[in-house]
Amino acid sequence: MTTDTDLTTGLDALLPSLRELYQDLHSHPELSLQETRTAGVVAGMLRAQPGWEVTEGVGGTGVVGVLTNGEGPTVLLRADMDALPVQEATGLPYASVARATDREGNDVPVMHACGHDMHITCLLGVTALLAHHRDGWHGTVVAVFQPAEETAEGARAMLDDGFAERFPKPDVCLGQHVGPFPTGVAVTRPGPLMAASDSYRVRLFGRGGHGSAPESTVDPVVMAAAVVMRLQTVVSREVGASQAAVVTVGSIHAGTKENIIPDEAELKLNIRSVDPVVRERVLAAVRRIVTAEAEASGAPKEPEITSLGSFPLTVNTADATATTVEALRGALGEQAVLTLSQPVNGSEDFGLFGTELGAPSVFWHFGGADPAAFAGTTAESLASRGLPPEIPMNHSPYYAPLQDPTVELGVRALLGAARAWLAPGE
Numbered sequence: 001m002t003t004d005t006d007l008t009t010g011l012d013a014l015l016p017s018l019r020e021l022y023q024d025l026h027s028h029p030e031l032s033l034q035e036t037r038t039a040g041v042v043a044g045m046l047r048a049q050p051g052w053e054v055t056e057g058v059g060g061t062g063v064v065g066v067l068t069n070g071e072g073p074t075v076l077l078r079a080d081m082d083a084l085p086v087q088e089a090t091g092l093p094y095a096s097v098a099r100a101t102d103r104e105g106n107d108v109p110v111m112h113a114c115g116h117d118m119h120i121t122c123l124l125g126v127t128a129l130l131a132h133h134r135d136g137w138h139g140t141v142v143a144v145f146q147p148a149e150e151t152a153e154g155a156r157a158m159l160d161d162g163f164a165e166r167f168p169k170p171d172v173c174l175g176q177h178v179g180p181f182p183t184g185v186a187v188t189r190p191g192p193l194m195a196a197s198d199s200y201r202v203r204l205f206g207r208g209g210h211g212s213a214p215e216s217t218v219d220p221v222v223m224a225a226a227v228v229m230r231l232q233t234v235v236s237r238e239v240g241a242s243q244a245a246v247v248t249v250g251s252i253h254a255g256t257k258e259n260i261i262p263d264e265a266e267l268k269l270n271i272r273s274v275d276p277v278v279r280e281r282v283l284a285a286v287r288r289i290v291t292a293e294a295e296a297s298g299a300p301k302e303p304e305i306t307s308l309g310s311f312p313l314t315v316n317t318a319d320a321t322a323t324t325v326e327a328l329r330g331a332l333g334e335q336a337v338l339t340l341s342q343p344v345n346g347s348e349d350f351g352l353f354g355t356e357l358g359a360p361s362v363f364w365h366f367g368g369a370d371p372a373a374f375a376g377t378t379a380e381s382l383a384s385r386g387l388p389p390e391i392p393m394n395h396s397p398y399y400a401p402l403q404d405p406t407v408e409l410g411v412r413a414l415l416g417a418a419r420a421w422l423a424p425g426e
Helices: 004-008 011-027 036-048 116-132 154-160 220-238 276-296 318-332 351-357 379-383 403-421
Strands: 053-058 062-069 074-080 099-101 107-109 137-146 172-182 186-188 191-194 196-205 245-254 264-273 304-311 314-316 337-339 361-369
Touching: 004 116, 004 403, 011 036, 011 116, 011 403, 036 053, 036 062, 036 116, 036 137, 062 116, 062 154, 074 116, 074 351, 074 403, 116 137, 116 172, 116 403, 137 154, 137 403, 154 351, 172 186, 172 351, 172 403, 186 318, 196 220, 196 276, 220 245, 220 264, 220 276, 245 276, 264 276, 314 318, 314 361, 318 337, 318 361, 318 403, 337 379, 351 361, 361 403
Parallel strands: 074 137, 074 172, 172 361, 186 337
Antiparallel strands: 053 062, 062 137, 099 107, 186 361, 191 314, 196 264, 196 304, 245 264
16 A cells, blocks of 8 residues: 555655746636636646646636546545635735726726635645556546635536536545644534525615705615614524624615715625524524614615525535544644634535535645744634634735645645545555
């Protein structure tokens, strides 16, 4: 039987090109469903690696590579490709200055503020090593480079594009995400790992008029303020203390001038939950409060509540997680893999692959931050996400994982996990 070390032979020689790739991707981010350049880079690199059968345009801009190497299990490895409308402030020499037009026609800055460029780089490192060491494993690897994770559209788009019929059925789905943990550390847990997310646009309708005569109007600004304040009671008064949920109003817009009462106000809100029963309770409470406040204000018509998208609950299959954790410990070190004490409130659409394809799935987070910033931080604190406040989080304009050694460790982690599921070589 070969070892994981056999498969990582040549990684040191590969690292310079992977660093160059990472910097290129970081400098050229693309918004969700606009990842055409990124997809082209990915497809070109996969085709340059021996043995990969490459399909482009899956679910829009997705890329899928299949490497078949004899009889054995089929392992799906996934990386996401899209970036965010964020103005980068890292000061890195390869920082993004890219801009793009979003789907609403706005000119926006674009940044890889969530580390998807790191995910692509690590998976392409793994695909290269697997292609060059086919004597060390048997089976089939399906490398999925997914668009539009940030908008919860990409996994669904790829699946709806006939993924199950076009590509081998996996025996396990594996994915990883870089985060604000120390480099060399990975965190995960069996069962619920990341929250479900539901986003909505709420339009509240009033009757506009002059700011000097509010009695002749129905003020949607006051209505919106009442809705925002009342929504804060959903979690504090309708969700049990031992349960978890988050309700956030992240956007509120109304009016154009200080002495004009407008006709309507718009809110955008996001709900996170880790239990399906709690999720339904919270969503029902949000709808009830929005409708009731509009009625209490004498709104001329009922509010409009429109879904802006949703992420499923990310659930790690227990047995598969145990196998993968053991592999991650072999790749990163026995003490380097921590079990999270509770689910993360961030969300992912990765779990759709396992659910739709009928396969167990495992997802984990690996560190990309300077370990020196965590001096005095215990493993127990990290497991409960007790992170130093000065560490930039994903989606921050200051967020960028350390290039070194994160690229190398991300490759080792994903390769080690994949190797645990593939049949051994001879």
